[in-house]
Each structure stands twice: as C-alpha cells, then as structure tokens.
Amino acid sequence: MRCILRKLGSRGDELQVTDERGLERELRRLEGSCFVALSVRGIARLVGDDPEQVMECVRLEALRGTQELEAILLPRVQGG
Amino acid sequence: MQAEIAVRADQSSEPRSYPLRRVLETLREVRGTASLILRMEGRRKIVRPDLRPGNLDAGLFLMEERSVRLGELELRGGRVYLYGREADLRLIDSWVEACAAELWRGEGLTQERARELAEVLLSHREQTEGRALRAVREVLGQEVVDQLLSEGRVRVRSSNGEEYVITEEGEVYSAGGRRCCVQVEGGERLPKYDRFLAVYLTVRDRPEKISTLRPRREGREFVLRIHHLLAELEHLAERLRLEEEGGQVEIPFPVG
Numbered sequence: 001m002r003c004i005l006r007k008l009g010s011r012g013d014e015l016q017v018t019d020e021r022g023l024e025r026e027l028r029r030l031e032g033s034c035f036v037a038l039s040v041r042g043i044a045r046l047v048g049d050d051p052e053q054v055m056e057c058v059r060l061e062a063l064r065g066t067q068e069l070e071a072i073l074l075p076r077v078q079g080g
Numbered sequence: 081m082q083a084e085i086a087v088r089a090d091q092s093s094e095p096r097s098y099p100l101r102r103v104l105e106t107l108r109e110v111r112g113t114a115s116l117i118l119r120m121e122g123r124r125k126i127v128r129p130d131l132r133p134g135n136l137d138a139g140l141f142l143m144e145e146r147s148v149r150l151g152e153l154e155l156r157g158g159r160v161y162l163y164g165r166e167a168d169l170r171l172i173d174s175w176v177e178a179c180a181a182e183l184w185r186g187e188g189l190t191q192e193r194a195r196e197l198a199e200v201l202l203s204h205r206e207q208t209e210g211r212a213l214r215a216v217r218e219v220l221g222q223e224v225v226d227q228l229l230s231e232g233r234v235r236v237r238s239s240n241g242e243e244y245v246i247t248e249e250g251e252v253y254s255a256g257g258r259r260c261c262v263q264v265e266g267g268e269r270l271p272k273y274d275r276f277l278a279v280y281l282t283v284r285d286r287p288e289k290i291s292t293l294r295p296r297r298e299g300r301e302f303v304l305r306i307h308h309l310l311a312e313l314e315h316l317a318e319r320l321r322l323e324e325e326g327g328q329v330e331i332p333f334p335v336g
Contacts, residue, residue: 006215008274013211035289037219037281044219046285072219075274076265077282079292 001061002068008075020058023071027051035077039070049076081107081114087150089180091124100176104153104160104169111158118150120176120194122183146183150176150194158232163195165202168272175201212273219277228276236280238287250275252283252293261292 003023005016018026027036028051036054037046040061047054054071061069085103089095100118107114123145131140153172154161161167162175178197182189217225227234233247243255249272252260262283264275287293 008212008215008270008277013215035278035282035286037285039219042221044281046281048286048289072215074278074281075267075270077278077290078263078265079261079290 001058001066003058004068004070006070006072008073020055020062023058024051024055027054027071030073033076035074037072037074039072040066040068044070044072046074081112082117083114084117084119086119086121087176087180089120089122089176089183091122091184095120095176095180101169101173104155104172107155108158108160108169112155113157114153114155116153116155118153119147120150120179120183120189121145121147122180124184146188148183148189148194149191150179151191151198162198162202165206167202167205170268171201171205208271209273212271212277216273216277220280224280228273234280236284238283238293239285240287240293242287242293244283244293246276246280246283248272248276250279252279252290260290262290 001020003018003020005014005018005023005026007014007016016022016026030051032049032051035046035049037044038054038057038061039045047057058069058071085100087095087100103116106112123143125141126144127140128135128138128142151163153167154164159166160169160172162172167175175194175198178201179189179194182193182197213225213228216228224234228248233245235243235245237243244260245253245255247253250262250264250267252262254260262279264270264278267275282289283293
C-alpha cells in the first residue's frame with residue numbers, strides 16, 4: 001500500500017511517499033511525539049500518538065483493500 | 081478608535097513593545113475597530129563630536145534622540161492589518177524588533193525602510209499561511225475553509241456528542257460559549273492554520289485527549305443534590321424515630 005507522509009510545520013509541508021514499513025519506521029523514530037491522522041479517499045480521522053495504534057489502523061485499511069492512504073503528522077494538542 | 085502609540089527603542093536595551101502587544105491583544109479579543117499610528121522613539125549616548133581638551137568641562141557625552149513614524153496598524157473584526165495586509169502578533173513583534181535594530185544603524189531608520197521590512201515579513205507569512213490553508217482544504221474540505229475565511233470560526237460536532245466552536249487561531253469554545261483552554265505543542269511557532277487543523281481533528285475525533293473538554297458540572301448542581309439528599313435523610317430519620325416509638329436514632333454520618 002502506498003503511504004504518503006505529510007509533515008506540517010513552520011517550514012512548510014513536507015510530503016514523503018513510502019510504504020507501510022517506511023511509515024512504521026518513521027512513526028517509531030518519532031516515538032509518539034506527535035498526533036497522527038489518517039486520510040483515506042479524502043476522509044481524515046485523527047488516530048492518536050501511539051505508533052502501534054496507528055499501524056493497527058493502517059493494517060486494517062490494507063485488509064480492506066485500500067491502495068493509498070495519507071498519514072498527517074500533527075502537533076500534539078492537550079488541555080491547558 | 082484612533083491613537084498614536086510610541087515604542088521605546090533605546091540603543092542600550094530591548095525595544096519595549098509589551099504595551100503595544102497588550103493593546104493589540106485586548107482589541108483583538110473584543111473584536112474592536114481601531115487605527116493605531118505606530119511611532120518608534122529612542123535615545124543613545126554618543127561621544128560629543130566636537131570633543132576637545134578645552135571643552136571637556138561640558139561633558140564627554142551627548143544624548144542623541146531619534147524618532148520615526150513606522151506606519152499604521154488597523155484592527156477590524158479581531159484581525160490586525162499592517163499596510164493593509166493581515167498580520168499576527170508574532171509578526172508585529174518581529175517587525176518592531178527589526179525596526180529597533182535599524183533605528184541605530186547608520187543614518188537611522190526611515191519610514192520607507194520600515195515598510196520594506198514589513199513587506200518582507202508579510203510576504204513570508206502569506207506564503208506560509210497559504211500553504212497551511214491548502215493543507216486544511218485538502219484534509220477537511222472546501223466547506224470548512226469557506227467558513228474559516230468568512231467567519232473566522234467553524235462549528236464541529238465532537239465524537240463525545242458535544243458541539244464546539246473552533247476559531248482560526250485554534251481557540252475552542254463550548255456550545256454555551258465557555259472557553260476551553262487548549263494548548264498546541266510549539267503552537268506559537270506554527271502557522272495559525274496548522275494549529276487550527278491539529279485542534280479541529282483532535283476535538284472532533286479524540287476529545288478525550290484534551291482534559292479541559294470534559295464537561296464541567298456547575299457547582300450549583302452539586303449543592304442542590306446535597307440539599308435533596310439531606311432532606312431525604314432527615315425524612316428517613318423521622319420515620320425511623322416514629323417506628324422506634326420515640327427512641328433515639330443514630331445517623332451514621334453528620335447531617336446539617
């Protein structure tokens with residue numbers, strides 16, 4: 001499955017095309033330091049900051065036959 | 081409202097732009113309309129140019145004062161405009177700092193140079209926010225973007241069943257108008273639409289991640305409930321007393 005990684009930030013959008021393994025490597029490298037939203041066919045949903053949880057959702061999409069998804073890396077949001 | 085605000089920028093210290101920031105924050109919050117003429121003033125100590133052994137009694141130094149009109153800030157509908165282009169408080173801070181540095185360079189700051197500095201910062205901001213708004217459009221759709229641009233805020237129904245209003249600055253309000261305190265990591269450095277996107281998705285899909293979104297019970301509700309419980313206890317105690325035919329009834333915990 002094609003995975004597009006979108007990183008937001010003050011320096012601009014960074015888009016990286018990879019696969020499930022590449023996505024998992026990147027999420028483990030980030031060690032839960034950001035929230036991840038998954039977008040499939042234009043519909044986005046925030047999953048969370050746990051790489052395992054995110055990859056579980058990605059694997060589910062693969063089982064559903066999804067060919068491409070986008071993983072959006074977002075800054076963490078919490079109560080002030 | 082029209083006013084002139086002076087920012088002090090003495091050479092030996094940081095520019096004092098805190099009063100300006102407070103005014104802008106307040107006017108933005110009340111969505112007031114204002115036109116503020118910004119002036120920069122400063123002084124520095126220089127060695128007297130006409131210094132000679134014979135006139136040292138008059139002192140070694142002179143105070144040089146410089147003053148320049150920087151430009152006009154407009155506030156409308158909660159937004160700040162500099163030279164007619166939308167700015168944010170962080171940009172204004174950077175601009176004031178740059179102007180303060182230029183005030184003491186060479187012949188000093190001119191109004192044209194202040195405008196040049198502003199144009200560079202404004203263009204950079206527009207590019208960054210434009211990119212961030214495109215990301216919002218791609219992730220959330222055109223409808224959300226249209227609402228953001230026209231009203232500066234959007235309504236969203238959260239997965240916890242509650243409705244919230246999220247402003248373009250990433251502020252969150254409950255349907256009843258209560259402000260929910262929300263923090264975005266590194267938020268100050270992020271383009272506002274990136275902040276908005278992070279807050280929107282979190283509020284909509286994972287509100288449990290934000291402790292301040294948990295519904296707060298009014299204190300009065302608790303007080304009323306306590307009164308009801310106390311009244312019921314007193315009633316039960318009275319019934320027990322009657323059943324015991326005048327005997328003492330001990331209540332296991334204090335009442336009243």
